Amino acid sequence: MSEQTDRKPGEDRKPDEDYEHHGGFPVYKPVKGGPDFGRFVEAFRRLQDLAVSTHAPDDVVAQAAAQAEALGDFLEQYTVPEGRSPAGFDTELPGRGSLLMLPWKIEKFDAESVRARGTFRRFHLGGNGAAHGGTLPLLFDDLFGMVIHANRRPIARTAYLHVNYRKITPIETELVVEGRVDRVDGRKAFCAAELCDLEGNVLADCEALMVQLLPGQP
């Protein structure tokens, strides 16, 4: 039996009593990268942009491939398990220092809402100047993870995520996304968010159900 509430997130709730119980997840802690880590990640994003936007002569591609392979060989010895790399766990960096997440900056983070600002990069291109349709669910899904965290709720899994694509989402253009918990029903947190341009036009909106995990649940 679940408890139906109309409470506004953060309004009347104390931090979730189960906050430290993240199903079968390990206890994650932020992992702060060193002084050059943000620069390191941004250099890789630039390479991703260039890898998808250049058509270099074969000898240049061969040289670039050899340098990339050498860099991989150089770094491989430092591989660590999940949760030990700053990538995705450095909360001060755009996209938390992850190459997968959108490299957006958080500008509001509280129980009312989480808001982030940034651009879809050239490597996020779908077609005809628009961000790939699959990159928007990634943006919203990661935002909802932060929304859950900002509401002092334990880690939740996304049960569903519904995106309405209202207008073309351009790459290389500053945009804003903001999301919140709309309603809580026991383990279920119903979330909503909008992606807007700087004139306030809604480019896409999204609704998702985030389900709190049971003990031991993966």
Ligand SMILES: CC(C)(COP(=O)(O)OP(=O)(O)OC[C@H]1O[C@@H](n2cnc3c(N)ncnc32)[C@H](O)[C@@H]1OP(=O)(O)O)[C@@H](O)C(=O)NCCC(=O)NCCS
């Ligand atoms: C989401 C998940 C944890 C829910 O499984 P579960 O813990 O066994 O929970 P249940 O199936 O009992 O669902 C819990 C509640 O959410 C509801 N629910 C779950 N999935 C739903 C969906 N897709 N649509 C609507 N409601 C859903 C159930 O109806 C139930 O509601 P109730 O408590 O009012 O009866 C599980 O399905 C899962 O792990 N899915 C994969 C998640 C995933 O990989 N997400 C992407 C990465 S985060």
Ligand SMILES: CCCCCCCCCCCCCC(=O)O
């Ligand atoms: C407090 C540590 C800060 C970093 C938190 C990273 C949390 C990652 C949770 C990953 C949850 C799975 C999300 C998904 O698969 O969609």
